[in-house]
Amino acid sequence: MGILLETPSVPLQRCPDLEIRIDTPKGRGVFAAKNIPAKTIIDICPVLLLGMQENIDHIEHTSLFHYTYNWPNLDSKSEKKSAQAVIFGLGSMFNHKHDQNVVWVRDIDRLIITYRAARDILAGEELCISYGSHLTFKDADVPELPPPETEIEQLNHIQID
Numbered sequence: 001m002g003i004l005l006e007t008p009s010v011p012l013q014r015c016p017d018l019e020i021r022i023d024t025p026k027g028r029g030v031f032a033a034k035n036i037p038a039k040t041i042i043d044i045c046p047v048l049l050l051g052m053q054e055n056i057d058h059i060e061h062t063s064l065f066h067y068t069y070n071w072p073n074l075d076s077k078s079e080k081k082s083a084q085a086v087i088f089g090l091g092s093m094f095n096h097k098h099d100q101n102v103v104w105v106r107d108i109d110r111l112i113i114t115y116r117a118a119r120d121i122l123a124g125e126e127l128c129i130s131y132g133s134h135l136t137f138k139d140a141d142v143p144e145l146p147p148p149e150t151e152i153e154q155l156n157h158i159q160i161d
């Protein structure tokens with residue numbers, strides 16, 4: 001009897017109750033078309049790990065740079081370094097929200113990310129992850145404060161009887 005070799009594989013799964021909206025204050029975004037219960041798998045996405053130098057020489061100069069994730073990696077001296085990775089599937093479409101409703105887990109060895117609902121998500125809500133605190137763009141969720149001059153002008157208009 002021969003040895004049964006199992007083909008290495010990752011079963012894929014995507015929540016069907018989703019839609020892309022194309023004209024939001026954050027550009028395109030992923031929205032719930034129906035209620036989605038907490039812990040539902042939203043998507044399982046394959047990952048392309050970029051070479052450190054490839055990223056510096058090329059990707060950082062393209063719009064793709066705004067879609068990459070940090071990915072733990074080892075350099076040529078086996079020291080831990082943060083590389084960049086391109087995420088295929090919906091992983092590249094989630095916008096940022098400080099109070100995110102989607103969480104994600106890396107499978108480093110198999111180059112996969114799994115996204116799940118962090119809580120119950122209502123139909124019509126946007127599905128967002130957190131990009132952390134160092135954003136490279138103006139967060140559309142944060143209201144614009146009036147410039148100081150405007151505040152002074154406003155105070156000047158307050159009449160005291």
Ligand SMILES: C[S@@+](CC[C@H](N)C(=O)[O-])C[C@H]1O[C@@H](n2cnc3c(N)ncnc32)[C@H](O)[C@@H]1O
Nearest residue numbers: 026027028066067092093094095096138139140
């Ligand atoms: C990974 S892409 C997300 C998909 C993107 N909205 C699109 O249309 O392709 C990241 C980009 O989306 C935009 N974005 C994400 N979250 C945002 C937010 N909270 N406020 C404003 N823009 C946001 C920024 O332009 C950011 O560089």
